[in-house]
Amino acid sequence: MIGQIHADGLRKLAEDGEVVTVGAADPSEASRTATAHNCSFEYLTDDPTQVIEDPGIDAVMITSPTSTHRDLVLATLESGKALFCEKPLAPSFAEVRELCDAVAMTARPAQVGFHSRFHPIFNRIQRLVESAELGVPMAYTLRDDQYWPTGAVVPGHSSWRSDRAQAGGGALLEHSIHAADIVCWMFGPAVRVSASTRSVFGYDVEDVATVLVEHASGVVGTILSVFNGVRGREERRFEVFFENAAVEATTDFIVGATEDSFLVQRPDAAPERPDLAALREDHFAELGLPRRDFVFYTYPADRHWVHCVNDDKPGAPGFDAALRAHELVDAAYRSASTGVTVSA
Ligand SMILES: NC(=O)c1ccc[n+]([C@@H]2O[C@H](COP(=O)([O-])OP(=O)(O)OC[C@H]3O[C@@H](n4cnc5c(N)ncnc54)[C@H](O)[C@@H]3O)[C@@H](O)[C@H]2O)c1
Known part of the structure; x- marks a missing residue:
């Protein structure tokens, strides 16, 4: 659900020349088809590691179910990429703390989906x-x-x-x-x-x-x-x-x-x-939004994150x-x- 909304936001940002949409991963074929409908990515895959480890990608947006966030966030940090993660960060508070500690150890932009x-x-x-x-x-x-x-x-x-x-x-x-x-x-x-x-x-x-x-x-x-x-x-x-x-x-x-x-x-x-x-x-x-044709507050949030990534500033809310x-x-x-x- 929210991944499709972010895909639509990324399409708008790509149309405005603010981002290049390279790869999207989802194990579900139906979800990949829906994503392709909302945003044109250079490739689609069922394997999130392919995206996270792709040297041609600077930043990763994590919009999968809450229980999958931990591994994807840690792998993204390991790859040295900037990241966006949807809320809640994880099912347990211990994992939340682990992720927040891991992000605090890096200097890469990291934003959370508090739209x-x-x-x-x-x-x-x-x-x-x-x-x-x-x-x-x-x-x-x-x-x-x-x-x-x-x-x-x-x-x-x-x-x-x-x-x-x-x-x-x-x-x-x-x-x-x-x-x-x-x-x-x-x-x-x-x-x-x-x-x-x-x-x-x-x-x-x-x-x-x-x-x-x-x-x-x-x-x-x-x-x-x-x-x-x-x-x-x-x-x-x-x-x-x-x-x-x-x-x-x-x-x-x-x-x-x-x-x-x-x-x-x-x-x-x-x-x-x-x-x-x-x-x-x-x-x-x-x-400074250049357009008004968006339905959800995810678009200004996504744009803010993209700007933080491009300017190498901490994402906010982080x-x-x-x-x-x-x-x-x-x-x-x-x-x-x-x-x-x-x-x-
Ligand atoms: N900020 C908000 O207002 C907001 C709104 C809705 C959802 N969310 C959050 O976003 C996350 C996703 O929620 P949703 O409603 O979109 O879920 P959803 O069930 O509608 O969609 C999740 C998608 O992730 C895919 N997926 C499963 N495991 C994956 C993995 N390891 N890697 C990549 N993709 C994987 C599924 O196939 C599915 O297509 C949750 O954490 C949820 O709490 C936030």
């Missing part, structure tokens, strides 16, 4: 936090919900996400790692976490998680993460309470989604609802950011299994 970082609404909220123009942030609540992304719920979908051995966790790790990244990006690292999880659909990973987070900055917040049977609705609602304002946002992963909303309520004033098209355009212009998000999620799982508040 919400390229969303105009999240960027605006992050600036409100950074500028302190609304006072200091006090608290937040973030709700993530999405259809259960597995074949028994969504016919035709791959099913590794409902198997703990392959996914490592459910809604919280697989989806709300984005939420963990957003709140650590805005409010700094988490220090104490209390959580509970449920598995309503009966898989061996959770489809409901509630997490109470305390950040080192003093900000406190809650994350609610749900995988259910509902398709076609917005996937994230974020409310942030500052000393002098309340901010509410709803976002989807599609650019210009009808679900997008943004409201800033200051003292003694009518709610301010910034024009979303203008907000989006300002953000894309600031990023593995250091991913480690903070994974620390929060790992603490939540430890709290849910022990029933006590834990240090992150």
Whole structure:
């Protein structure tokens, strides 16, 4: 799924002369055919090592299931190439740490697939936090919900996400790692976490998680993460309470989604609802995007990574950011299994 979206982004970057798409690997012939439809690569192969070891390739993008990331990331680092890896980095926190340590030992650009970082609404909220123009942030609540992304719920979908051995966790790790990244990006690292999880659909990973987070900055917040049977609705609602304002946002992963909303309520004033098209355009212009014909925020993320590779700059968000998000999620799982508040 996400590999096809990245392939489309790479095609656009190739059309604009920003990248040359050399090789793509997938053991599934159907996936290779779909990839070829979205982007023209010089060759397709069923063997990822062929791509990773190809001396004509500078950078490797890893978009395969989570359980395969570790070996592919380590092989890419071994080859000295720059890399992009989708989130979550790995099913277990021990592997995540191993990958983050390995990346920290290299000087090559490495970026993680936290595409919400390229969303105009999240960027605006992050600036409100950074500028302190609304006072200091006090608290937040973030709700993530999405259809259960597995074949028994969504016919035709791959099913590794409902198997703990392959996914490592459910809604919280697989989806709300984005939420963990957003709140650590805005409010700094988490220090104490209390959580509970449920598995309503009966898989061996959770489809409901509630997490109470305390950040080192003093900000406190809650994350609610749900995988259910509902398709076609917005996937994230974020409310942030500052000393002098309340901010509410709803976002989807599609650019210009009808679900997008943004409201800033200051003292003694009518709610301010910034024009979303203008907000989006300002953000894309600031990023210097040469086109607007993209559907997902993966395109600006991919372009940012390609520029980091070409300019030999660290990718962002990088593995250091991913480690903070994974620390929060790992603490939540430890709290849910022990029933006590834990240090992150
Ligand atoms: N950033 C995001 O918003 C986002 C969205 C969706 C998925 N993801 C992440 O991307 C990854 C892939 O998810 P998906 O939904 O695209 O999965 P998917 O099951 O739809 O597709 C995975 C593809 O990888 C192929 N594959 C399996 N093993 C491989 C290997 N060793 N080397 C190369 N290809 C291999 C499969 O044949 C399949 O074509 C996961 O880690 C997932 O969590 C991130």
